[in-house]
Amino acid sequence: MSAVSKLLSLTSELKLNKSYVQQIAEVIAAVIEFEVAIIDNNLEVIAGTGKYQSEIGFVYGKGSITGQIINSGSNFVLDDEPLNHNICKDCNQKIICKLKAGILSPIIWTGDVIGTISIFAFDDREKNELLSNRDKLLDFLMKISALISSKIGENEMHGRLSLMANQFSAVINSIVEGLVTIDHSGFITHINKSAEKLLNISTQQVCGRHINDIFQGFSVPKVLKLGQPYVEQEIQYINKGEVCLFISTITPIKTNQEIIGLVISFRSIRELRKLAGRLIREDRKYTLDGILGTSKTMTILKQKMQLVAATDSTILITGESGTGKELFARAIHEESHRKNGPFIAINCGAIPEMLLESELFGYEEGAFTGASRGGKPGKFELANNGTIFLDEIGDMPMHLQVKLLRVLQEVKIERIGGVKPVWIDVRIIAATNRNLEEMIKEKLFRSDLFYRLSVIPFYIPPLRERKEDLMLLLHHFLDKYNLILGKQITGFTQEVQRKMLTYPWQGNVRELENAVEYAVNIATNDIIDSTYLSSRVNDYFEQNASLASGDQPTLAELEKTAIAAALKRFGSTGQAKEKAADSLGMSRSTFYRKIKELGLDTKFPNINKLS
Template identity: 40%
Template sequence: MKSENPFAAETLQTLLTSLEEAISVINTQGQILYWNEAAERTYNIKKEDIIDKNIREFFQHEDIMHLRVLENQQPVRDMYHIPRPDKHVLISTTPIYNHKNGLIGSLSIEKDITSTIKLNEKLSSQSNELQELKMYFNQNNYDDPFSKIKGRNQSMQLLIDDTRKIAQTDAAILISGESGVGKELFAQAIHEKSLRNDKPLIAINCGAIPDALFESELFGYEEGAYTGAIKGGKPGKMELANGGTLFLDEVGELPLEMQVKLLRSLQDQEIFRIGGVTPKKVSVRVIAATNRNLEKMVSEGTFRADLYYRLNVFSVHIPPLRERKDDIPYLIHDFLREFSYKYNKPNLTIHNEATNKLKHYQWQGNIRELRNIIERLVVLEDQNLITENDIYRVIPNLKKDSSPSIKIKEFSLTDEKDQLEKMRIIDTLQNSYGNKSMTAKKLGITRATLYKKLRKYGIIYNNVIFKDQD
């Protein structure tokens, strides 16, 4: 990489070295001219071992995107590609021309998504195992599935009663509510109460799948649809849900182009696998969930109105926990019993004043946050009684000698912003399966800023503790 300006050359070299994407350049004979450090990490091949060698010595001919682009002289953008059996990437490859417009080589940029793919496969496998367990449980348990939803509040009881009736129809349902209110629990109860409960409930998290993989995840692909495709093809989520229920979690994150294809498939009750020419008939009941304002998104043009009305035949809005505080003592009791059993502390109880403090907390993270707090209290408690002091230890925002009115004012000025930000980060991190890059992208911040906030709030994920170093 020669340049008349040494500083420009060094800057370019530093930039290419620091990128997370693997970058490689070959000439028309297949000789490798450039191989950056990310490419070394991705393929575990040192640049000194591959530079000036022919790329065919390291990869199967049919798996080399460089050669395909050199042959047809057509660039590819963000294509899902399997260059090796154990490697999954999103690849962009473009031909390189000289000043006379003569082809002299090609440049490839690859983003390693192997860990994401393997995680999705693991989740899919676990989902199938969980579904088998649920089917076994349903065969041996005749209780109302809605009994799993905790709530004695009158508005919640009315909501559960109405949802129980809706569940026995085949109509689409849109579940809305803040993060942590229990939308997935409602979806499971609806499916188990429906006429389709002997068929699978297949969930797809629309906020956790890269845009380039959406179509293959939803509709599947045929053998030979692209290089490295599984022999025999792979069914998508809609095909797996045939006869049962498709649960579209975080449906507000669905890309616009996929909204069109999803709507057509729901209307026609058929799908085309990627690379397929014959439609496959599918019969699914759709339950969608969102914590976003879809009506506002429709008016802004970021969510299709026709799909919104297709999904919103029946609407189930779950109120936040702070609007049904009379449920909090019962939820505390249930979670305390659950975690006391889990951590072998059968005699553990909670003081009434401690319960009262929790009842007046704002619970921006809703039931999920309450459940996490109770688990934390159970783990940290050395005695058999959870007191006010224990509450202050796990929720520093609750001040000891503050009256409820003063506490609310203090919380709304400074602490509430921090608490909201913390819960938003935790929720996004969980929905991204711990992927920091994906989390930062969804939050609209840099990875460096995300790590700073993880340390600031002492957020724990997958046993990794991020502590403030100040």
């Protein structure tokens, strides 16, 4: 239990309501003219009048009358002085006590005694009056005790309801979807923070207004009458002349089977498109089929990778930066029997040499100054039963190359500072953009390690060597950023296509994606022309003016060839068309549009009849 919880558990219910019980004590004293004391189950004076007002905060002993009344839970009338009464024999205050008589009643809440309320006489006149009216006064105190209990219960319930309301409000305002509640007449009663943000409006501005003032065309009577939830309905909101589209779900609020209002939850269609695009990309991202490329070299490459994915042989992937070496490595892992195991990637060139060994092989506690308590496993241990991807293997220092070679040979590692070997079961995929064979000649890379790593070598060709894939990637990235940015750009001008085809793309696929993202971001028309290309691309053609107008095939020509080949390969059924579009990295709508634009609907006359 925390310190705060302990403190709260020691704080009595009477003390939590001390302002109220003090008012009760003062009212009683004013009516019956006896001194009043209200003491809690910790024997602390919480409220009082006269002598007891100065004792507020004083704690009596367990032998006091109050202590015994709390233990017994019974009413009690003190009809003699404490020195003469047996109940006061153990009280540590009896010698100095000035009481002549008293009436005490327990305060009971939820079955437990939480304190007492008492009236006392301090002279013979008060004693005679108190004892002569003892039954009436005792009945009066019992009713006051019940009143106090009732008030405490009310405050407790109010506190719980307030807490629940605050928790409910926090939950509602943490929801990403906008929420609007309306009554049976269609007037808005509440909106959450997400709705305020999506509608660019405050709660004060919208509450009390009719829902049709916000969402035009929203049919309140129809929804209220049917009483059925509406799911994924499109609604419009006009903000400063701009039309915003939302997908909404409408749920009736019922009490005793009567609809008393509605809850409307909604999300921006633009945000949903972004989410859908992200999910689609993630679903396709790490499979060989999801890697775009229909050129002969890429098709053969993916077929070979598919074959070796099922084995545990070590693979070396080479190729320029930006060709997607890690993407291929992940795809191989996902196609292998290790796909349920971890895929651990480490860039051997991005980690300082002094830290690389501990990152790869881990260390034991006390291996060096600053070593974590208990030690730390390395990437090889973390990749056990899975795949480890050693990127930029050409940047690995020579002394670590020796240790890696030993790992490959013995299938075990030793942590830094360790004395026991750790057996591992991992598949190693290495990658580099450097020429390892040239490095071997320059004695910068070990030849024995090279041959161990390159059991199955793969070379990823640069984009400039597979221009037929450029068209697929262009439209894939166009569709992607149309979705993310909420644009509806239909394509590229002939000039842009020619420039894209001629540009060398030293950064390969990564650079191409960046170029398309830049163009879609700044484009204001529905087609991308040269003014939307990055300065790097345009500057290249300014410096090489003759390159932009060569006799090379245009992207349209390459597109036509690729689409025709896909149709020929997959056929003309509806399902075949979807497979053809998917193999080209195009959406179904883009695929149909391209067929029509490129005149393939005449070459394949049944294409327009397909569902």
